[in-house]
Amino acid sequence: MDDLPDEDGTEKLEVWCAGEEWCPVTTTASLIGKKWHPVIVHRLLEHGPSGFNELQENVDGISSKVLSDSLEDLEDNQLVEREIISEKPFRVHYSLTEYGESLQPVIYAMRDWGMQYLNEPDDGSAA
Amino acid sequence: MDDLPDEDGTEKLEVWCAGEEWCPVTTTASLIGKKWHPVIVHRLLEHGPSGFNELQENVDGISSKVLSDSLEDLEDNQLVEREIISEKPFRVHYSLTEYGESLQPVIYAMRDWGMQYLNEPDDGSAA
DNA sequence: CTGAATCCTAAAGGATACTG
DNA sequence: CAGTATCCTTTAGGATTCAG
Numbered sequence: 001m002d003d004l005p006d007e008d009g010t011e012k013l014e015v016w017c018a019g020e021e022w023c024p025v026t027t028t029a030s031l032i033g034k035k036w037h038p039v040i041v042h043r044l045l046e047h048g049p050s051g052f053n054e055l056q057e058n059v060d061g062i063s064s065k066v067l068s069d070s071l072e073d074l075e076d077n078q079l080v081e082r083e084i085i086s087e088k089p090f091r092v093h094y095s096l097t098e099y100g101e102s103l104q105p106v107i108y109a110m111r112d113w114g115m116q117y118l119n120e121p122d123d124g125s126a127a
Numbered sequence: 128m129d130d131l132p133d134e135d136g137t138e139k140l141e142v143w144c145a146g147e148e149w150c151p152v153t154t155t156a157s158l159i160g161k162k163w164h165p166v167i168v169h170r171l172l173e174h175g176p177s178g179f180n181e182l183q184e185n186v187d188g189i190s191s192k193v194l195s196d197s198l199e200d201l202e203d204n205q206l207v208e209r210e211i212i213s214e215k216p217f218r219v220h221y222s223l224t225e226y227g228e229s230l231q232p233v234i235y236a237m238r239d240w241g242m243q244y245l246n247e248p249d250d251g252s253a254a
Numbered sequence: 255c256t257g258a259a260t261c262c263t264a265a266a267g268g269a270t271a272c273t274g
Numbered sequence: 275c276a277g278t279a280t281c282c283t284t285t286a287g288g289a290t291t292c293a294g
Binding site (some may be wrong): 025033042107109110114116122 | 149150151152153154155156157161162164165166169178226229230232234235236237238239240241242243244245
């Protein structure tokens with residue numbers, strides 16, 4: 001609770017997140033709040049430009065349809081860029097745009113928190 | 128790429144995110160990757176313990192069913208705690224557990240990124 | 255007021271097969 | 275290799291109503 005100064009800054013906060021599309025938290029959630037999006041971005045952050053199957057291997061479990069769909073959505077939001085690097089043996093590279101790269105703090109925060117969560121003894125006490 | 132020291136930690140990274148449930152990024156995504164969860168947590172971070180309707184007002188747009196459902200899910204994952212503070216005029220307080228509080232960096236990272244995204248001129252150049 | 259129950263729709267996620 | 279096309283199941287999200 002150290003975020004807001006006081007005065008007018010505070011009321012703005014009221015407006016953001018009680019609103020429609022323009023809540024920054026919801027905005028981010030809308031863009032990467034899908035099941036596989038954060039992992040895909042994470043993989044691209046770690047591995048750099050990747051081919052389709054390479055990406056599919058790294059994400060595992062994901063079907064080509066879902067991966068394709070997710071990538072399309074990420075492209076649509078300018079988070080991911082698709083580059084055809086070879087025509088004959090058709091090859092493609094998916095990479096992060098600057099928008100996508102800028103997600104690093106978010107993804108890493110999610111990763112760090114997830115690690116912490118996974119390491120917790122899950123406390124046996126009553127919920 | 129400053130995430131892991133080296134040793135066994137690094138190779139673990141490969142394994143984590145090609146795996147099942149135990150990918151920290153996916154774990155976090157599973158817990159707060161729903162449409163309204165981040166906003167709810169954000170509201171609770173900003174406002175502290177809140178009543179049901181108060182929360183609904185703050186989140187806006189959300190229906191009581193979805194809010195109730197979301198809160199139940201958050202409770203189930205020990206991110207939110209529900210406390211009955213009055214029986215006669217039935218009143219309840221929802222607040223963050225320590226798990227929930229620990230999400231602050233994630234939520235704020237999302238908020239900050241969202242703000243940045245919203246402020247971008249959306250670049251008129253080709254996608 | 256708090257919030258659970260019901261019902262419904264849209265969309266996400268997934269399995270499989272097929273194409274350029 | 276890099277997807278698309280179908281079809282199907284699950285679930286998230288939402289409107290409304292009901293109950294404590």
